[in-house]
Amino acid sequence: MSSHYSVAVVGGGQAGLSMSWFLRRRGVDHVVFERESVGHEWRTRRWDSFCLVTPNWQCQLPGYAYHGDDPDGFMLGADVVDFLEKYAASFDPPLLAGVDVTRLRRTRSGVFELxxxxxxxxxxxxVIATGPYHAPAVPRIAERMPAGLTQVHSSQYRNPAQLPDGAVLVVGSGQSGCQIAEDLHLAGRPVHLAVGSAPRAARRYRGRDTLAWLDEMGHYARGIDEFADADEVRLRANHYMTGRDGGRDIDLRAFARDxxxxxxHLRDVAGPTLTFAPDLAGxxxxADAVAEGIKDAIDRYIDSAGIEAPAEARYVPVWRPDDSAGVLDVAAAGVSAVVWATGFHRDHRWIEVPVFDGRGYPTHERGVTGCPGLYFLGLPWQWTWGSGRFAGVARDAEFLCSRISATRRQRFADEVGWLAGTPTETYPQAEWWAAA
Incomplete structure (x- = not known):
């Protein structure tokens, strides 16, 4: 095992493996560090009934794609792990599994030390390919919850039987929060859900999966530079829906009706009494307005392209909140557990290179940072909506591989002092240079 490589990739998930595939194709010597094993995050941070929200046909990595018999279905968590393991086996990346990178710095000579x-x-x-979901984010208000309540983060939730008997409070209504609330609800558990500002989308509309329409419309390929508020776009929550049981909408109003x-939003805790902000209706x-806005865009696309698609009635709210749902006495309601579906914090403290903004987000342009030779891959909205997903990571990895190769060529040219076009009989390395 060498101790120096042209490129080190930190993270062996779908982003890191995609990067390795392109580097291997270019003949670039490299190593991939993975703290655990391929698919570890999908294996250990998902609940038992978890499945992808994106259809199987969107599971496309460089040189490898979903080839099963249900392209419009949705992989279960175990299927995702199997998909990634088979992808790694398909090209045998130089992976060092079980190796944790604890510090990264750049020396005065410009070499990176890990x-x-x-x-x-x-x-x-x-290349930093560790994704954005590092440390579970649990708000400090959790410390004030009544003693005796079982509290778990969404990454620790597995199934309803894991929690003690009684009602469950789920805090957060992003994709994880809504799906966990549904999981508990379908199991017959009394559920209380603190709703946030995440938008929703219909699972299907006018005869097709909504994501299929958006893909055909080019929405996944829109660059972040097309948005006036790029920084805010990167912080937006994903639309909630589910792929469970073949895929369906998640309608919180229907849950309330049932x-x-x-x-x-959870605003205060005083003994057993929880107080919530009066923003549920809003x-x-x-969330409904976002879902209907997506339908409007699909309608316009269908009309402009002259596509024959079945008409579909628009959504009609099945329940509306009243003013009595702002307080919850957990003791009186029999609440025994709280699931914090409140997301994750980024943890880049091990990176001792000044490439972060005041919020701790890496400043970059398509993954290229201001520090020569340091890149990020697999971030949500790194370049497009698909950047943090299976469907879009290949585009970003290929772009970064081109930048890495160009930097290698330039460095090599600077070191040996020759220009492109030097005869190979004079400098045999020129043949390699042209190939790289």
């Missing part, structure tokens, strides 16, 4: 659980390594260039209790209306 301290790991397996010792020190160096690299000319580094017995789930909905509230606004949050539900805003």
């Amino acid at each position: 301290m790991t659980s397996a010792g020190k390594f160096t690299a000319d260039q580094v 017995g789930m209790r909905l509230y606004g 949050s539900l209306d805003a």
Whole structure:
């Protein structure tokens, strides 16, 4: 095992493996550090009934794609792990599994130094492919919850039987929060859901999966530079829907109609009494407006392209909140557990290179940072909506591979002092240079 590589990739998930595929195709010596094993995050941070929200046909990685018999279905968590393991086996990346990178710095000579659980390594260039979901984000208000309540983060939730008998409060209505609330609801557990500002989308519209329409419309390929508020776009929550049981809408109003209790944002805890902000109606209306706006865009596309598609009636709210749902006495309601579906924090403290903004977000242009030779891959909205998904990571990885190769060529040219076009009989390395 070498201690120096042209490129070090940190993270062996779909982003890191995609990067390795392109580097291997270019003949670039590299190593991929993975703290656990391929598919570890999908294996350990998802609940038992978890499935992808994106259809199987969108599971496309460089040189590898879904080839099963249900392209419009949705992979279960175990299927995703199997997909990634088979992808890695298809090209045998130089993966060091079980190796944790604990420190990254750039020396004065411009070489990157990586301290790991397996010792020190160096690299000319580094790709950070660890994604954005590092440390579970649990708000400090959790410390004030009544003693005796079982509290778990969404990454620790597995199934309803894991929690003690009684009602469950789920805080957060992004994709995880809504799907966990549904999981508990379908199991017959009394559920209380603190609703946030995440938008929703219909699972299907006018005869097709909504995501299929958006893909055909080019929505996944829109660059972040097309938006006036790029920084805010990157922070937006994903639309909630589900791929469960073949895929369907998640309609929080229907849950409420069927017995789930909905509230606004959790605002205060005083003993057993929880107080919620009076913003539930606004949050539900805003989520519906986003879903209907997506339908409007699909209608316009269908009309402009002259596509024959079945007409479909628009959504009509099946429930509206009243003013009595702003307080919850957890003792009186028999609440025994809280699931915090409140997202994750980024943790880049191990990176000792000044490439972060005041919020801790890496500043970059299509993954290229201001530090020569340091790149990020697999971030949501790194370049397009698909960047953090299976469907879009290949485009970003290929772009970064081109930048990495160009930097290598330039460095090599600077070191040996020759220009492109030098005869190979004079400098045999020129043949390699042209191929790279």
